[in-house]
Amino acid sequence: MVVSVVPDVTAITKEFDYVVPPEMRDHVRVGTMVRISLAGRRVGAWVTALNVEPPSAVALRPIAKVTGWGPSADVVELARWAAWRWCGRLPSLLGTASPPGAVVALPPVPGGRPPMSGPVSELAAAALAQPCAVLRLPPTEDPLAVVMAAMALGDALVVAPSVSMARLLAARLKRSGAAVALHPSQWVVAAAGGCTVVGARAAAWAPCPSMAAVVVLDEHDEALQEERSPTWNAREVAIERARRAGVPCLLVSPCPSLEALAAGPLVTASRNEERAAWPILDVVDRSRETGTAAVGPVSERLARLLRTDGRVACVLNRTGRAVLLACTVCQHLATCERCGAAVAQDGEGMLHCRRCGLMRPVVCTSCGSTRLRARKPGIERVAADLRAMLQEPVAVLTAGTSEAPVPPERVVVGTEAVLHQLPDARVVAFLDFDAELLAPRYRANEQALALLARAARLVGRRADGGRVVVQTRNGRHDVLDAVLNADPGRLVAGERARRAELSFPPLSALAVVSGAAAAEFAKSLLVGVPAGVDVLGPSDGTWLLRAPSHRVLCDALAATPRPAGRLRIEVDPLRL
Numbered sequence: 001m002v003v004s005v006v007p008d009v010t011a012i013t014k015e016f017d018y019v020v021p022p023e024m025r026d027h028v029r030v031g032t033m034v035r036i037s038l039a040g041r042r043v044g045a046w047v048t049a050l051n052v053e054p055p056s057a058v059a060l061r062p063i064a065k066v067t068g069w070g071p072s073a074d075v076v077e078l079a080r081w082a083a084w085r086w087c088g089r090l091p092s093l094l095g096t097a098s099p100p101g102a103v104v105a106l107p108p109v110p111g112g113r114p115p116m117s118g119p120v121s122e123l124a125a126a127a128l129a130q131p132c133a134v135l136r137l138p139p140t141e142d143p144l145a146v147v148m149a150a151m152a153l154g155d156a157l158v159v160a161p162s163v164s165m166a167r168l169l170a171a172r173l174k175r176s177g178a179a180v181a182l183h184p185s186q187w188v189v190a191a192a193g194g195c196t197v198v199g200a201r202a203a204a205w206a207p208c209p210s211m212a213a214v215v216v217l218d219e220h221d222e223a224l225q226e227e228r229s230p231t232w233n234a235r236e237v238a239i240e241r242a243r244r245a246g247v248p249c250l251l252v253s254p255c256p257s258l259e260a261l262a263a264g265p266l267v268t269a270s271r272n273e274e275r276a277a278w279p280i281l282d283v284v285d286r287s288r289e290t291g292t293a294a295v296g297p298v299s300e301r302l303a304r305l306l307r308t309d310g311r312v313a314c315v316l317n318r319t320g321r322a323v324l325l326a327c328t329v330c331q332h333l334a335t336c337e338r339c340g341a342a343v344a345q346d347g348e349g350m351l352h353c354r355r356c357g358l359m360r361p362v363v364c365t366s367c368g369s370t371r372l373r374a375r376k377p378g379i380e381r382v383a384a385d386l387r388a389m390l391q392e393p394v395a396v397l398t399a400g401t402s403e404a405p406v407p408p409e410r411v412v413v414g415t416e417a418v419l420h421q422l423p424d425a426r427v428v429a430f431l432d433f434d435a436e437l438l439a440p441r442y443r444a445n446e447q448a449l450a451l452l453a454r455a456a457r458l459v460g461r462r463a464d465g466g467r468v469v470v471q472t473r474n475g476r477h478d479v480l481d482a483v484l485n486a487d488p489g490r491l492v493a494g495e496r497a498r499r500a501e502l503s504f505p506p507l508s509a510l511a512v513v514s515g516a517a518a519a520e521f522a523k524s525l526l527v528g529v530p531a532g533v534d535v536l537g538p539s540d541g542t543w544l545l546r547a548p549s550h551r552v553l554c555d556a557l558a559a560t561p562r563p564a565g566r567l568r569i570e571v572d573p574l575r576l
Helices: 022-027 073-085 090-097 120-129 144-151 161-173 187-192 200-203 234-245 271-276 299-306 379-390 443-459 478-484 489-500 519-529 548-557
Strands: 002-009 016-019 033-038 041-049 065-068 131-136 155-159 180-182 196-200 210-217 250-252 265-268 280-285 310-317 324-326 343-345 352-353 372-379 394-397 409-415 427-430 467-472 509-514 534-539 542-547 569-570
Touching: 002 033, 002 090, 002 196, 016 033, 016 161, 022 210, 022 379, 033 379, 041 200, 073 090, 073 200, 073 234, 073 280, 073 548, 090 200, 120 131, 120 250, 120 265, 131 234, 144 155, 144 161, 144 250, 144 569, 155 200, 161 196, 161 534, 196 200, 200 234, 210 234, 234 250, 234 372, 271 324, 280 299, 299 379, 299 427, 299 467, 310 569, 324 352, 352 569, 372 379, 379 394, 379 548, 443 467, 443 478, 467 478, 478 489, 519 534, 542 548
Parallel strands: 131 250, 131 265, 155 196, 155 210, 180 196, 210 250, 280 467, 310 409, 310 427, 394 409, 427 467
Antiparallel strands: 002 016, 002 041, 033 041, 033 065, 324 343, 324 372, 343 352, 509 542, 509 569, 534 542
């Protein structure tokens, strides 16, 4: 028997033919992981096709060893599609779909489905009657009932945005009596079948032989997109996988993205139910403040809330002590004498240039004064000010302290990592929400709404008394209007029209090309560029490709030969 294999070598995408020795034939199937001799060394590989017609007058080498089980045949074909869709290499995607260790045999499938006890969402059950649907689940609602509705159809594949959320959900499902496999640690259990598979982003590739439904929780979350190339998105992989398997796919989110809304019909709760499931939103319009109150990072209204009982989380996406400083004597902005960029003040009091890395003392380069005032204070400076104001300890949390335990302090200041590390809070305050609303990113409005939805989970429902406080000078912004009315749909029409006017996704397809070989790749693309593909750039060594659809864009990328050298192609860039 002759088979085709794809070597587990990053630089190689070509498939090779090998002979399967007679003693290995019963253990080889599409997706099986094997060892082969290639260019004088033994490497891993995946079997991609069986009973291949051997080339004439060529002596084929035998497979050296069968390592064990790998992705199923349908997942291998899904990986081929994803390699085209995100202009990536097949071995990288097959590696994501493979078990973390060698799997020689699968355990027996448990007989029968165990009885389960738990709530079942009627809305989710109705949405699962569609091939693909979007369920707008308020942020404080429990997703367990949604997953239970999918499990009523049979074994479900559930993709969560984080490992912690997947672990918690799997544990709760097990307590309800369900057969559950947590991906990737229980890959072998999932491959055996007869259970629901739960995991984070990579679970979109998890084995689920008797899959009856696919559920993606928090489909709007950026964590569902791989940052490394290929930049595949678990939501899109799940939609395509469910379509190929002929099973329903349910996309769940408190604030569905435009990409999700383009994939299927929207299902929502009643207005009263949805309104009750969002917390109280206090919008502090700082444009109306005067005097010294308008200068500080904390408004008078927030200062009163900081003195109330309960935990208060203050969110400010600026690390360090200050990211923009001005001299109090000559009003000159503190800049780097080497590269001219604005300098920030770090936790040790030194001035630090984030562009070139230069460190220097706190001295004005214009007049020599050592008195600098923070125009945009960072979390370290805000925490110090709050300690002085409240006369109590104030903790600082950032993504770099994710491994630390939850701080015991009542007041916590940090980046948006606070929203993921704290289990709950009485008040969540965004000190400078304009930085999110006015961010130079095409998805800024969706990302800002997602932050408010995440904060809502910490403070609880409207009846619980928790509050989300937003300090802004754009009090009538569409994002704030949507949350004030507990209706994320109010943002959709305007956002879709804006993106259509600017040719942004999902009304178009984008890709960013960068790296040492980007110029040569862009030149080759321009030679045979198809109609409808715009090549924009270069800008700082990167090119932006835009097309009316992914089919046009991805076909153009696939038809362009890759030059030698480092090349990164990011399809569907999140931070553009």
